[in-house]
Every structure is written in C-alpha cells, then in structure tokens.
Amino acid sequence: MDFKRIEWIFFLVFFGVNIFLFSIYREGLQDESNVSYSDRTESLEHRLEKEGIDHKGELSTAQIEGYYLSGERTNFYEEIQQKRIDEGDNSLFRYNTDIIENGIISYPSSNYYVDPKDVETTLSEFLSSSDNVLFGNEYTYLANFSNLTGDFPEVIASQSYEGIAFRDDSAQITFSLEKHETDELFKIAKYTQYHIENLEKLREKSDLYSEHDAVETLYINNKIPSNSTITFSKLAYTCIYQIREKYVYVPVWFIGISSNGTTMQIEQVNAMNNTIITNNTITRVENHS
Structure with missing residues (x-):
C-alpha cells in the first residue's frame, strides 16, 4: 500500500474542508457586519420605504416640552x-x-x-x-x-x-x-x-421624545405592518394614573396606522420615556389609611 499517497489524499481532503468551513465563516461575518451596519446607519424613512410603509411628509424630530399633570x-x-x-x-x-x-x-x-x-x-x-x-x-x-x-x-x-x-x-x-x-x-x-x-404641574417641564422617535419605537417593535400607511400622528395628554380624586396625565404620541385602507389601528407611545402603552389600563391607587 502506498502510505505516502494516502497521506497526501487525507491532507488535501482536510485542507479542502478547512477552506470550505473558513469561507462559510467569512460569509457569516460579512452578513453579521451588514446587518449591524444597516441597523445603525440606515434611516428610518428608508427602512419604512423598503417595507412599503407610507407616511405623509417628514417625520418630525422637533424637540417639544411637556409636563406630568394632575387634575380633578x-x-x-x-x-x-x-x-x-x-x-x-x-x-x-x-x-x-x-x-x-x-x-x-x-x-x-x-x-x-x-x-x-x-x-x-x-x-x-x-x-x-x-x-x-x-x-x-x-x-x-x-x-x-x-x-x-x-x-x-x-x-x-x-x-x-x-x-x-x-x-x-x-x-x-x-x-x-x-x-x-x-x-x-x-x-x-x-x-x-x-x-x-384644577390642573397642576407635578414637576418641571421635560423634553419629550419626538414624532420620529415614537414611530421608530413602533417600527422596531413590529407594531407597523408592512404595506401599511401612517395616516396621522398627534401629541396629546392622556390619563395614566388615578389617585383617589386626582387624575395624572402624561404626553403621549397617538399614531394612526391603516393596513388596508379601511381598518385603522391607533398605537400609543409615552412621550416621556418612549415606551408603548397602547393596551395599558389606568392604574388606580386608593388610600385606605
């Protein structure tokens, strides 16, 4: 038996397998790099466009200020x-x-x-x-x-x-x-x-997250379906807490989304902390003392 020939065959096979595995590894790194780059640098508007999500005008990045309010x-x-x-x-x-x-x-x-x-x-x-x-x-x-x-x-x-x-x-x-x-x-x-x-400010005026921020939060949390339309966005105060006779309000982005031209979903994003609160219920705090 020609042992030298067998050794060369094993060497070439081993070498070929390693080249194949290395090429797969490099492709994986390139794909990961592309995803990371896209996530960090691709504009929200471009990502919406790629998924067929329409919106009217530019998504505003204007800084607006608002309060936590209480009222009766x-x-x-x-x-x-x-x-x-x-x-x-x-x-x-x-x-x-x-x-x-x-x-x-x-x-x-x-x-x-x-x-x-x-x-x-x-x-x-x-x-x-x-x-x-x-x-x-x-x-x-x-x-x-x-x-x-x-x-x-x-x-x-x-x-x-x-x-x-x-x-x-x-x-x-x-x-x-x-x-x-x-x-x-x-x-x-x-x-x-x-x-x-009897509306009162509960603390000093704060910078709010922008319309652009709110839409991006909805997008990355899969709240905006592909091939839909963002029909409106409105910043408004809504109640989040009830403490006995006091109602506590926070600025919220209301985003209207139409999926088929007739059905409208309205998502809500807390403009103070940029969290989705669409399905939240009012928290009632009772003082039993």
Whole structure:
C-alpha cells in the first residue's frame, strides 16, 4: 500500500474542508457586519420605504416640552346650580340635560348643524355659546379622532394645556351627529361632556421624545405592518394614573396606522420615556389609611 499517497489524499481532503468551513465563516461575518451596519446607519424613512410603509411628509424630530399633570373631575351638578344662580334662570340645563357620574349628557333644544367641509368653524360657533355648553371656550376640535362616516358619526372636542390637547374621556366632549335629510350637514343630536379642573404641574417641564422617535419605537417593535400607511400622528395628554380624586396625565404620541385602507389601528407611545402603552389600563391607587 502506498502510505505516502494516502497521506497526501487525507491532507488535501482536510485542507479542502478547512477552506470550505473558513469561507462559510467569512460569509457569516460579512452578513453579521451588514446587518449591524444597516441597523445603525440606515434611516428610518428608508427602512419604512423598503417595507412599503407610507407616511405623509417628514417625520418630525422637533424637540417639544411637556409636563406630568394632575387634575380633578368637574362636578357638573354644582356647576349647573351655580350657573342658574349667577344668571337668575332656574331652567338652564334642566329639561334637556342628564347629569351622569362626573359628566353630563345634553340634548340641544335648538337645531345646530356641523358642516363637514368646515367642522372646526361650525363647531366653534356652538361651543362659544354658554347656553349650549359649559366651559365651551376650553374645547377645540380633534379632527384625527372624529368620524363623519358610517351609521354613527361623531365629533370630538377636547381641553388642552399650553398648546397640547387632551385625548382622554375625562377632558373631552363627544358630539353624536345625525345626517341632515336634504343636504350634507350634520345635526348635533346630543353630546356627552367631561371636564378637568384644577390642573397642576407635578414637576418641571421635560423634553419629550419626538414624532420620529415614537414611530421608530413602533417600527422596531413590529407594531407597523408592512404595506401599511401612517395616516396621522398627534401629541396629546392622556390619563395614566388615578389617585383617589386626582387624575395624572402624561404626553403621549397617538399614531394612526391603516393596513388596508379601511381598518385603522391607533398605537400609543409615552412621550416621556418612549415606551408603548397602547393596551395599558389606568392604574388606580386608593388610600385606605
């Protein structure tokens, strides 16, 4: 037997196998390097584009400031009683208003209409009359959270603090609308109102995470489906804690995402710490002492 020949055969086989394994190793390192490089340097906009995710305009990186706020629910029974005394009219909000827990449901005695082509102006006219709604001048129209289509159209107006609106049931009015029979106007059938008073800053103003930051957080956590559209983003205060009679609010990015042109999901990102809180419930802290 030619042992020298056998040794050379084993050597060549061993050498070939090592070259093959080394080439695989190098390819693996190159792939890992490419992924790391892409993750660190590729812009969010480019990553969204590659997955067919559309968005309107540039995602803002502007630095906005906001607060942790606290407030108390307004007692509408007391407010209505006081308004009757102040105006000497005992019939105010008596026959067309139901006082509910922490709020009211009112049915306007006169016909008021909202023009879908100019909702903000026509709604402001209604809100500006103290005979129609209490604290009306504190509320502004929230277009992104209103709905003028379908069988149950409604419009949302909310309070705000230093230019940032509230997106929370505790500080908003929901107008239930009825389509007018002869034109495109909507009649205000009723509204449900809640109001927050005695708003206080719980600590100094803080820098908030930007719209760009919030969208990126949703993207890397797989909250934005491929081939979807980011239809809107809105920074607003929402309640995260209830401590007895006090409600605590934090600025939150609300991001609207449409997956098929009809279905809308709204994700929420805490603008203070850039964490997703979409499905969080309000934490209630009771003092039993």
